[in-house]
Amino acid sequence: xxxxxxxxxxxxxxxxxxxxxxxxxxxxxxxxxxxxxxxxxxxxxxxxxxxxxxxxxxxxxxxxxxxxxxxxxxxxxxxxxxxxxxxxxxxxxxxxxxxxxxxxxxxxxxxxxxxxxxxxxxxxxxxxxxxxxxxxxxxxxxxxxxxxxxxxxxxxxxxxxxxxxxxxxxxxxxxxxxxxxxxxxxxxxxxxxxxxxxxxxxxxxxxxxxxxxxxxxxxxxxxxxxxxxxxxxxxx
Numbered sequence: 001x002x003x004x005x006x007x008x009x010x011x012x013x014x015x016x017x018x019x020x021x022x023x024x025x026x027x028x029x030x031x032x033x034x035x036x037x038x039x040x041x042x043x044x045x046x047x048x049x050x051x052x053x054x055x056x057x058x059x060x061x062x063x064x065x066x067x068x069x070x071x072x073x074x075x076x077x078x079x080x081x082x083x084x085x086x087x088x089x090x091x092x093x094x095x096x097x098x099x100x101x102x103x104x105x106x107x108x109x110x111x112x113x114x115x116x117x118x119x120x121x122x123x124x125x126x127x128x129x130x131x132x133x134x135x136x137x138x139x140x141x142x143x144x145x146x147x148x149x150x151x152x153x154x155x156x157x158x159x160x161x162x163x164x165x166x167x168x169x170x171x172x173x174x175x176x177x178x179x180x181x182x183x184x185x186x187x188x189x190x191x192x193x194x195x196x197x198x199x200x201x202x203x204x205x206x207x208x209x210x211x212x213x214x215x216x217x218x219x220x221x222x223x224x225x226x227x228x229x230x231x232x233x234x235x236x
Contacts, residue, residue, distance in 0.1 A: 078131055082127060093193055099192070113196045
């Protein structure tokens, strides 16, 4: 019976994965700045970005309200806190979305991007500490939970560090001249935010976590709804 239930749950997760893959393969256009809502892809991705934050907050509050009554779901807590850490970091560049493509506007974006990197590093550190606090009961049972909780933060921290180095090298290089980059940005119809690759990578991470969270929620609901059926089968 356990094998049947396991296959049933795996089927649900596989279904979510297939739906997600089909959605991601849909050929819609996306602007460099999705918040301009110029295309259908912009609207869809912006909506998913917002949903990722709402779903995580809603699930997080629901989980912590039950955390003292059930000592499980630690992977979910790790994902939720990591999601919120990344989500908050993606808010920082929004303050310069309307910056004009001028020397002063580009300088504003550059300053904001540096702030983005510094605060993202701080958010990752704070998020990891909050995660350790949230799963302290699990850590008391096994120190391996510290390693498991650190995986997304270590990987993201490595990515942020590497891309910060590349960005800093680019804007501090002798070849970087405002009188050259500003006309190029205007010609391409983009802003200096296109240089902030990490921001776009964090968006991709949020979409991935959203799929995992929705899958986890669906599995939890299915498990709860089939509780009486499973108990009846065990008695037989």
